[in-house]
Structure formats: C-alpha cells, structure tokens
Amino acid sequence: MSTFASATLTPERPADEADLAKPRTLRNTYTGSDHAFRGITFTGGIIVLAIMLLVGAFLASNGIQAVNEVGLGKFLTTANWAPESNDFGIAAVLLGTVQIAAVALLVAMPLALGTSLFITEVAGGWLRKVLTSMVDLLAAVPSVVFGLWGAYMLQPNIVDFSKWISVWFGWIPLFQVDGVDPASPLRDTVPFTASTFIAGLVVAMMIVPIQTSIMTESFRRAPVGEREGAFALGATRWGMIRTVVLPFGKGGIIGGTMLGLGRALGETIAIYLIISPVFEIKFHILEKGANSIAAMIALKYSESNEFAMSALMAAGFSLFLMTMVVNFTASAIIAKSRSGADSEG
Amino acid sequence: MTRSARIAGMVAALCLIFAGLAPAQAANYIRIGGSGSSWAGNALQDWVSRVGAQGVTVDYESKGSSTGRKEFADSMKQFAVSEIPYTGDTADPKDNSRPNFKYSMLPVVAGGTAYMYNLRAGSGRLDTLKLSQKAIAKIFTGQVTKWNDKIIAADNPGVALPDGTINVVVRSDGSGATAQFTLWLLRQFPSDYAKLCQVTGCDPNSATSFFPTKGLKNFVAQNGSQGVTTYTANNLYTINYDEYSYARGIDFPVAQVKNAAGFYTLPTEHAVAVALTQAKINQNPKSLNYLSQDLTKVYGYLDPRSYPMSAYSYMVVPTETTDALNEAQGATLGYFANYALCEGQRSMGQLGYSPLPMNLVLAAMDQLRKVPGVDKATLAKMDQTAASVKKGGTPACNNPTFKPGDSPALNQLVRSAPFDAACDAGCRAPWTGEGAAENQGPGSTGANKGNEAAGAKPAVKQPKPRTQGAPAGAGGSGATPVAEQAPAAGTVGTTAEGTTSCDADTGACTAGAAVASAGTGTQLLTPVSTTIAGSNGWGQTQMLLVVIGGLLLVLVLAPPLLARELEARRAARRDSA
Numbered sequence: 060m061s062t063f064a065s066a067t068l069t070p071e072r073p074a075d076e077a078d079l080a081k082p083r084t085l086r087n088t089y090t091g092s093d094h095a096f097r098g099i100t101f102t103g104g105i106i107v108l109a110i111m112l113l114v115g116a117f118l119a120s121n122g123i124q125a126v127n128e129v130g131l132g133k134f135l136t137t138a139n140w141a142p143e144s145n146d147f148g149i150a151a152v153l154l155g156t157v158q159i160a161a162v163a164l165l166v167a168m169p170l171a172l173g174t175s176l177f178i179t180e181v182a183g184g185w186l187r188k189v190l191t192s193m194v195d196l197l198a199a200v201p202s203v204v205f206g207l208w209g210a211y212m213l214q215p216n217i218v219d220f221s222k223w224i225s226v227w228f229g230w231i232p233l234f235q236v237d238g239v240d241p242a243s244p245l246r247d248t249v250p251f252t253a254s255t256f257i258a259g260l261v262v263a264m265m266i267v268p269i270q271t272s273i274m275t276e277s278f279r280r281a282p283v284g285e286r287e288g289a290f291a292l293g294a295t296r297w298g299m300i301r302t303v304v305l306p307f308g309k310g311g312i313i314g315g316t317m318l319g320l321g322r323a324l325g326e327t328i329a330i331y332l333i334i335s336p337v338f339e340i341k342f343h344i345l346e347k348g349a350n351s352i353a354a355m356i357a358l359k360y361s362e363s364n365e366f367a368m369s370a371l372m373a374a375g376f377s378l379f380l381m382t383m384v385v386n387f388t389a390s391a392i393i394a395k396s397r398s399g400a401d402s403e404g
Numbered sequence: 405m406t407r408s409a410r411i412a413g414m415v416a417a418l419c420l421i422f423a424g425l426a427p428a429q430a431a432n433y434i435r436i437g438g439s440g441s442s443w444a445g446n447a448l449q450d451w452v453s454r455v456g457a458q459g460v461t462v463d464y465e466s467k468g469s470s471t472g473r474k475e476f477a478d479s480m481k482q483f484a485v486s487e488i489p490y491t492g493d494t495a496d497p498k499d500n501s502r503p504n505f506k507y508s509m510l511p512v513v514a515g516g517t518a519y520m521y522n523l524r525a526g527s528g529r530l531d532t533l534k535l536s537q538k539a540i541a542k543i544f545t546g547q548v549t550k551w552n553d554k555i556i557a558a559d560n561p562g563v564a565l566p567d568g569t570i571n572v573v574v575r576s577d578g579s580g581a582t583a584q585f586t587l588w589l590l591r592q593f594p595s596d597y598a599k600l601c602q603v604t605g606c607d608p609n610s611a612t613s614f615f616p617t618k619g620l621k622n623f624v625a626q627n628g629s630q631g632v633t634t635y636t637a638n639n640l641y642t643i644n645y646d647e648y649s650y651a652r653g654i655d656f657p658v659a660q661v662k663n664a665a666g667f668y669t670l671p672t673e674h675a676v677a678v679a680l681t682q683a684k685i686n687q688n689p690k691s692l693n694y695l696s697q698d699l700t701k702v703y704g705y706l707d708p709r710s711y712p713m714s715a716y717s718y719m720v721v722p723t724e725t726t727d728a729l730n731e732a733q734g735a736t737l738g739y740f741a742n743y744a745l746c747e748g749q750r751s752m753g754q755l756g757y758s759p760l761p762m763n764l765v766l767a768a769m770d771q772l773r774k775v776p777g778v779d780k781a782t783l784a785k786m787d788q789t790a791a792s793v794k795k796g797g798t799p800a801c802n803n804p805t806f807k808p809g810d811s812p813a814l815n816q817l818v819r820s821a822p823f824d825a826a827c828d829a830g831c832r833a834p835w836t837g838e839g840a841a842e843n844q845g846p847g848s849t850g851a852n853k854g855n856e857a858a859g860a861k862p863a864v865k866q867p868k869p870r871t872q873g874a875p876a877g878a879g880g881s882g883a884t885p886v887a888e889q890a891p892a893a894g895t896v897g898t899t900a901e902g903t904t905s906c907d908a909d910t911g912a913c914t915a916g917a918a919v920a921s922a923g924t925g926t927q928l929l930t931p932v933s934t935t936i937a938g939s940n941g942w943g944q945t946q947m948l949l950v951v952i953g954g955l956l957l958v959l960v961l962a963p964p965l966l967a968r969e970l971e972a973r974r975a976a977r978r979d980s981a
Contacts, residue, residue: 139618141605143498210631215638223879238569238621238775249571249639254625331633336576345623358627359496361578363471364500364612 081085096114115379122373125366134373138290140338140355142367149374151338155350156330156378160323160329162259162344163266167323170263171270178271179278182358191275198268206329214333216250217260221251221345237344253335255349261329266319273318277311278304310392317389321382327353352378430920433736436729437463440472440485442629443581444717446649447513448485449756451748453507457739462740463965467627470499470578470613476720479728482737484720485512487580488587488613489693496583496613506723509695510768512744514680514758515582517713518658518716520651523551525564531657534668537712539705540661541593543570543643544585545600546620550639569622569962573632573644574615577624584699584715585645587611592703593966617809649756650673665708667824671907674821675711677805681818681843683765693766705834709821719744721752723774734777741772742782745788746801753804761805761843762812765788813843821926929941 089097129145134166137148178190226237238252281304289299305312330351336358337348356371413753438448445466467475469486476484478501488494488504489509494855514851515588519540535543541557542548548555550563589597590611601608604616617623623640626632633650636642643659648671651658660668669675681703684698696718703712712900719738722729731735745768750757769786772778792800805815823832 066530121874126946145605188968209844211634211638231855243568245566245572245641247567247568248569252635252639253626263644322506331627331799335626337618339618358577359614361468361474364498367498 070284095137113288114377115376115383116193117377118372121369122376124371125373128366128368138338138340139360140370140387142370143364147370149377152350152352152355152374153339153377153381154340156324156352156381157253158342158344158351159259159262159326161353162256163262163323164316164320166260166263167266167270167319169317171267171274171319172312174267174271175274175278176300176304178275180296180304188218194268194271194275197264198272200265202265202326202330202374203332205261205265206332209257209264209308209329210332214257215248217257218251219247221254221256222248225251225345234340234345235343237343251345253333253347255334255346258333258349258351261324261333262323265326265329268321269322270315270319274308274311277308277315277393280308292355310395314389314393316393317385321386324378324382324385325353325355326351330354331357338395405897406641406652406766415974420692427728432732433460433464433739435461436733436736436740437465438472438481438483438634438719439465439467439475440487440720441469441487441577441580442466443469443487443584443647444485444757446512446517446647447515447748447752447783449716450751450755451740451744454748454751455743460736460843461782462736466630468575468577468613470496470579470585473499473720474501474804476507477503479503479505479726482722482729482733483640485717486720487715487717488583489696489718490720492693492696494583494587494599494611494696494698497610499578505726507720508771508774509693509718509720510722510741510745510771511695511697511764512607512719512741512761512768513714513749514676514716514753514760515647515649516676516679516711516755516758517585517645517649517715518671519643519657519661520633520636520656522640523566524640525566527725529539529657532560533657533659534662536661538686540659541589541596542646544574544604545570545589545593545596546601546623547570547596548620559668564574568641570622570661571639571642572623573636573642574617574625575629575632575646576627577616577870578613579611579615579629580717581629583613584616586615588699588703588713589869591700596776599763608644609619619792622853634907645858647756652756661712663708663710663712664704665706665710667827668706669709669711669824671711671714671756673758675819676714677761677817678707678821679705679708679710679712679714679814680716680758680761680817681705682710683714683843695764695771699814704966708824708827708831709835716764721772721775723849725778726774730778734775735779735782738772738775738778738782741775742769742785743771744771746785746803749801749805759805761815761858762793762800762803763843765801765803766793766812772912797964815843898959937972 124149125142129137129147134148136150137146138151140152174190175193178187178194182190221236222239223321225239226241228234229236236250239247285307286299286302289303294302322356329351331354334349334351334354335347336350336355338350339348341348352374356375358365359371405469412556417845427907440823441448445464448464448466452464455462463486463769469484472481473486473490475481477490489495490499504860510685519535521530535556539548539559541598541979542553542555549569550567554568557565558564579786587939590609590840596746598608600606600616603620604618606612606616615625617625624635626635629646632644632646633654633656635646637654637656648658658670660670662668663679679702679754682701684701686693686696686698690692697716699715702714703708703714719741721741722734725731725734745760745765749765766789769789773783773786789800792808793812798966800808806812810816819836823835
C-alpha cells in the first residue's frame with residue numbers, strides 16, 4: 060500500500076527541492092491609513108481592557124482591608140451590614156440583587172421575545188421602522204426616570220395587584236406577606252410597597268430594549284432560504300417561526316437575556332428610589348423591604364468612615380465579578396451563534 | 405446655494421443667537437454647586453431660583469446632609485448644607501469625613517421637624533391629629549404600632565382612630581433630619597432610644613444619621629425628603645418626620661405636637677421662632693463649630709406657643725481657597741449666601757420655614773466675609789445691612805424678625821406669635837414681655853444700646869417636659885419668668901398680636917396705620933424681579949427654549965433618519981449596479 064502511494068506521489072513533490080515546499084510568506088504592505096486605523100482600534104481596545112482591569116484592581120485593593128478584618132467566609136455569609144461593629148457581609152444584599160434581577164428577567168424575557176418576533180416576523184413596512192425606533196428610544200431613557208416612574212406612578216397602582224397575588228397565592232412561601240390580615244377592611248397598602256417585586260418590574264422595563272434589539276438582530280439573520288423552505292412545505296407562520304427563526308436565533312435569545320441580566324444586576328438608581336432597604340435574607344418577593352448591592356452602595360457611601368468605605372468596595376468588587384461572569388458568558392454565547400453553527404449543521 | 409454653504413449659514417445663525425443671549429447672563433458670577441440637607445432643601449431651591457432670575461447660577465442637590473458633608477470634605481462641591489456639624493457632641497460619630505481645609509458654618513434658616521401623616525377617620529381625611537412627645541417617641545421607636553393605641557387616643561379625645569398598623573416612614577439615606585430626630589430621642593427619651601437600639605443594634609449613646617430599622621416590621625425606609633413625603637402621601641396609615649415645608653407643599657396635615665407647657669402647636673414660623681429663642685448658640689468665634697446649636701433647652705421650653713422640634717440649618721463654606729473653590733467661585737458663593745441671609749429670609753415663612761433672627765443674620769454675614777473672593781459689591785451690601793441695623797429706622801433686609809430701632813436679638817415673630825385660645829391672660833403674661841423675644845446669639849452684634857437692658861433673658865428654669873396636665877393654665881403654673889421691664893416707648897405695643905408688618909415686595913413696613921418711610925427701604929433692597937425677563941412677550945428666554953427644543957428634536961430624530969437615508973441610498977446603488 061505504502062509503496063504504491065509513494066510511487067504515485069513522488070513526481071508531484073521533488074524530494075531534492077524540499078526547501079521550496081515551504082509555505083509562501085505572506086507580506087502585508089500597510090498603507091499609512093492602515094497603520095492609523097490599526098493604531099486607533101488597537102489603542103481603543105487596550106484602553107477599554109486596561110480601564111476594566113484597573114477598576115477591578117482598585118475595588119479589590121480597597122476592599123481587601125474590610126474582607127481581611129472579618130474573613131472571607133464571614134463576609135460571604137453574613138446578612139447584616141454594620142461595619143462599625145465588624146458585623147457585615149454580602150449574603151443578604153447579594154441574594155436581594157439576584158432576586159430583583161430574576162423578577163426582572165422573568166418579566167422582561169417574554170416581553171422582549173414577543174416584541175422582537177413581532178418586529179421581525181409580523182410587523183412590516185413603516186410599523187417595523189417605528190417600533191424599532193421606539194425600542195431604541197426606550198433604551199435611551201435615563202434610569203432615574205424609570206425610577207421616578209416606578210416610585211411615583213407604578214407603585215401606587217400595582218400594590219393592589221400585589222395584594223391580590225398574596226391573598227390567592229400566599230400559600231406559596233414566595234408570595235407570602237407577613238403582617239397582613241386579608242379580612243381587615245382597612246386598605247393598608249404599605250406592606251406591599253417598596254418590594255423586590257416592584258423593583259424587579261421597573262428594572263424589567265429598563266432591560267427590555269437591550270434584549271429586544273439583540274434578539275431582533277439574531278432573528279433577522281435567519282436565512283431566507285430556510286424560511287421559504289418551511290413555507291413551501293406548508294408551514295404556517297407560527298410553524299415557520301418555531302422551526303426556523305427560534306432555533307436559529309437561540310444564541311441571540313440566550314445572549315440578549317444574559318446581557319439584560321448583567322444590566323439588571325448593576326442597576327442602581329431605580330432600585331434605590333423604590334426599595335426600603337433591609338439587611339436580612341428573605342424570599343418574600345411581594346413584601347416590603349428589599350436590597351441590592353448597587354443600591355446599598357449608593358445609600359451608604361456618605362457614611363464615610365474609611366473602614367465602611369472599604370467594606371462597600373468589597374461589596375462592589377463582588378458585584379463586579381458577578382457582572383463580568385454574566386457578561387462574558389453572554390458574549391461567548393452570542394459569538395458562537397454568529398458563526399452560524401446552529402443552522403448549518 | 406450649495407449644501408455646505410447652507411450648513412455654514414445655519415451654524416452662523418446659531419452663533420448669532422447664542423451671542424445675543426450671552427449678555428443675559430448677568431454679572432460675572434460663575435456657576436457654583438452645593439449639596440446636602442434635604443430638610444432645608446425647599447429653602448435652598450427657593451433661593452436658587454431667585455438668584456437664577458438675577459442671572460446667577462447655583463446648583464443645589466438635596467442629597468441628604470451626610471452626602472453633602474462628604475462631598476464638601478472631598479472638595480467636590482463649593483458648599484454644603486447640613487443640620488449637624490462635622491465635630492462636637494451633636495455630630496454623628498460614625499461619620500468621620502472632615503475637610504482638610506478651613507471652613508465655617510453659618511446658619512441659613514430655621515424650621516420645625518413636622519410629623520406628616522396620612523389617615524382616614526370616618527369618611528374623610530383626618531387632619532387634626534394631636535401627639536404628645538412621648539407618643540412620638542414611642543411610635544418612632546417601634547413600641548406603639550397601632551393607630552388606636554391608648555397613648556395616641558389620650559391626646560385625641562372623640563376622634564375615631566383606625567385599628568390599623570402605624571407605618572413609620574423614615575429616611576434611608578444619611579440625613580440631618582434623622583440626626584436631629586435621634587438626638588432629640590437620645591436627650592429627651594433615652595430609655596425609649598435605648599430600646600430602639602436594643603432591637604436594631606444601634607449605639608444607644610449617640611445620635612445617628614441613618615435611622616436604624618433592622619427587625620422593625622412596621623417601618624419603611626425611603627430615600628430623601630421627597631421620597632418619604634411622596635410615599636406618605638401615597639399610602640394610608642403612614643407617618644414620617646421631615647421639615648414642615650414638605651407637608652405644606654402638598655397640602656398634607658402634620659401632627660400638632662404637645663409642648664412642655666401642655667399646648668398643641670404646629671411648626672409655624674412663629675412657633676419655631678419662639679422655641680429657638682432657647683437654642684444655645686456656640687458663641688466662641690475660635691471654635692470650629694462657632695454658631696452651631698444646642699437644642700437641649702428648646703425641647704422643654706415652657707412658652708405655650710413653642711414648637712419643641714425646632715432647629716436651625718447650616719451652610720458650610722470654605723474660608724480658604726481649596727481645590728473646589730477659587731476666588732471667582734468664592735464671589736458667587738458670597739453673593740448667593742448673602743442673598744439667602746438677607747432678602748432670601750422673607751419668603752421663608754410662607755414656605756414652611758422660619759426666618760433667621762437678625763443677630764444670627766449678622767453673625768452669619770461676619771462668617772461669610774471669611775470666604776475668599778467675596779467681592780466688593782457683596783461686602784458693601786453686608787456693611788449696609790450691619791449699618792442699618794445699628795442705625796435703626798431703616799428696615800435691614802426687610803427681615804420679618806427685625807424691627808428698625810430694636811435690638812437685633814429681639815425677634816418680632818416671637819412678639820407677634822399668637823397664643824392658643826385656651827391660654828388666658830395669666831398664662832400669657834410671662835411671655836409677652838420684651839425679654840421673651842430675645843434670641844440667644846453673639847452678643848457683640850447687639851447694636852441698639854437703648855434696648856440692651858430690655859434684652860435681659862428671663863430666668864427660666866427648665867423643668868422636665870410635662871406630658872400630662874390640661875392645656876389651660878398649665879403654662880402659668882410652672883416656673884414663671886417675669887418680664888423684667890415694660891417695653892420701651894416707641895416700640896410697638898405689648899400685645900401678642902403685634903401690628904408691624906412689612907410688605908414682602910415693596911419693602912415698606914407699616915406700624916398700625918402709620919406708613920414707615922418707604923423711600924429708605926429702597927436704598928437697601930435690590931428689587932427682586934419675580935417675573936422672568938421677557939415673560940411679557942417674545943424674549944431671549946423663549947428664543948433659547950425654542951433653540952433647545954429644536955436641538956433636542958434633532959438629537960433624537962437625526963440618527964434614525966440619517967441611518968434610514970443611508971440605507972436607502974445604499975439600496976439604490978445596489979439596484980443600479
């Protein structure tokens with residue numbers, strides 16, 4: 060076998076001129092504008108990376124004092140926040156942050172999915188353009204405006220809904236609200252205000268635009284050929300969406316959702332305006348009292364002795380790490396989906 | 405006309421418009437900013453908008469005293485407003501940010517911490533709630549949690565109080581109002597404060613800027629004065645604490661608080677002025693806390709008109725150039741603070757604050773002179789104020805607390821403060837003399853020799869505040885300070901209802917029917933235009949607004965339109981290719 064193979068190959072590859080078989084070296088000749096462009100993009104990329112690393116390093120170096128004082132284990136498991144008596148940790152605020160983000164995702168994800176499908180598949184012509192512009196505009200609304208809207212307009216109107224959930228589904232521990240007597244004739248709304256649920260709803264409104272635009276982008280890239288193929292096989296529009304658009308856009312859906320999660324975790328001012336901060340581990344999302352790391356930092360930074368500041372930096376660092384992990388995962392998923400691997404296979 | 409020429413034309417037109425607008429920015433005062441107390445925030449906003457009408461831009465953010473003090477110490481702002489000082493026994497011990505430059509504190513306004521509530525009784529809103537100080541202490545330490553508790557019912561006979569939970573709304577951010585309130589709890593009801601601290605884990609020996617709520621089920625913490633006020637207005641069965649102006653601004657009732665004499669009072673400008681005659685002002689000019697307040701005697705003052713939770717609020721200013729303040733900014737700060745201390749005091753009563761007495765105004769102005777860069781015009785105005793106080797006869801700043809010819813330590817609002825109808829002649833007698841109106845303050849500023857004797861303080865012994873006893877006659881039965889001297893001739897009568905009034909706009913003061921010389925008033929007062937320039941027609945302000953509106957529209961619409969245009973062009977090129 061081998062002799063036959065070598066015999067047939069020999070004429071094509073002269074053995075004595077082996078050095079000529081080296082791959083041809085490709086020489087890039089850059090023009091001036093190429094150099095400038097490369098320089099600018101390279102510098103930009105490096106600066107962004109450097110800033111991010113420096114922020115992380117700054118938070119870590121400033122926070123280490125506080126963490127050393129109580130130990131990492133205690134810092135991660137304590138629910139209270141009282142740096143002056145060395146009794147502080149991120150257990151409650153971290154959990155609160157995740158709860159608010161989870162509520163936000165549960166509300167925002169279906170909304171964003173529906174909106175983007177409507178934009179790409181149903182709406183046509185001017186309506187699509189208008190809707191796209193509206194979603195982009197929504198993304199430009201400052202978070203403090205969302206916060207004010209939530210605290211001054213949404214909250215007074217949503218408390219009755221909260222109450223309704225807690226009355227009928229209060230047997231589920233998540234929806235339980237302590238200290239409320241459903242039989243009381245008094246309309247006491249306070250136990251249902253300033254809750255994880257309301258904060259989550261407002262954050263949901265803020266992450267819908269980013270999720271929608273990423274999902275829309277990925278749905279638009281669903282290949283026309285496969286769409287038409289599905290229709291040709293007699294699929295309804297919903298059938299086509301289910302079998303072509305959604306599988307193709309899976310990466311976009313997951314990536315968009317997780318980018319939204321990243322924003323939800325870091326949201327500060329809207330939560331700060333709505334919640335009544337508590338430092339305890341609780342799972343009653345409809346009940347008054349919630350907390351998040353970012354809102355806690357905004358509230359407490361004026362209580363500015365050096366050690367308390369260091370503790371806040373440590374909390375900020377943990378948020379930084381969590382957000383980074385979420386965002387990197389999201390961008391990895393999006394990048395993978397962009398290769399088109401999902402549809403080609 | 406080519407495209408580029410059109411663009412150039414537009415730019416030129418815009419430049420012309422802006423160039424035309426430039427002179428509207430009056431004077432040469434550059435923009436400065438401050439932050440801090442939201443307790444005094446409404447007063448600051450009032451002054452900011454009034455100096456804004458004169459072309460001087462000052463930014464003020466009501467972020468809470470703690471944030472204000474921190475930003476000032478970190479040289480992020482040119483001034484701060486705070487109820488409590490950086491140091492001393494009234495400061496928050498947990499808060500250890502200190503400016504590393506020289507600064508001084510000047511009182512800017514007085515006010516009362518009011519207890520706004522949202523209650524329904526029967527068919528309508530309950531707006532006659534009365535509370536004793538003991539009840540307030542019990543409510544805000546979580547020991548009384550029902551509106552129909554007997555301690556509240558005792559003060560409200562005949563009122564059908566609801567069987568609802570008292571939802572206590574407190575500040576979540578670091579606040580001077582909280583610091584003053586917990587200080588009052590600590591000084592007046594230490595055992596209740598200790599109980600609060602036992603539950604929530606705070607330090608029972610010091611006041612705090614952050615209200616402790618840990619484990620208190622009926623407490624809600626909200627951010628900022630605006631936050632607690634809106635929350636209280638939106639939710640039934642709530643009560644909060646903050647400056648009176650916030651409740652007044654939205655027409656909500658506040659609790660009538662029982663004072664040491666047994667009368668229920670509201671934090672009106674008069675009641676606050678009466679109470680603050682007992683504020684002990686730090687009179688050591690060398691002290692870091694010169695002019696700071698000690699309110700211990702205010703809480704238990706026996707005057708039947710006194711509102712016990714009254715306090716001054718302070719502006720903190722640098723007295724040397726710092727990273728945040730150069731001389732040009734100092735000039736603006738001087739102008740702004742002088743305006744606040746002088747003309748700015750006139751509107752305070754209407755807002756829900758109480759104007760500063762003249763002796764504190766003068767002392768504060770002396771402090772203000774230390775700010776680097778205060779310009780000649782401002783200094784001259786301050787000199788003029790001091791001179792007119794000394795000279796008498798001319799209304800200095802038109803401050804309603806001051807009557808020309810009197811000692812600056814005499815507060816006219818105290819003299820004109822109305823008594824409760826239940827307070828008979830015997831109960832009123834100790835408080836209608838001259839001495840009763842005397843404000844504690846730097847004695848050196850007392851100018852009118854003739855009245856100095858009359859300014860002797862009444863010898864009031866401060867007994868513990870009485871929480872029981874019928875309102876009528878309670879004031880008279882206590883230690884009765886006797887008016888030292890009948891009022892001097894020439895001063896307005898001895899009756900509680902003084903007849904002197906000053907017109908806020910013209911500066912003319914009238915005593916009874918006689919009109920005081922209005923002409924002298926004008927030399928002191930720079931008339932404040934209350935209408936914006938050009939509001940009678942099309943002016944520069946309107947022009948500017950239209951331009952801003954147009955630019956905003958362009959900013960919003962240009963990117964999508966441009967993108968669409970480009971896309972269409974690209975498509976057209978593709979098609980033709």
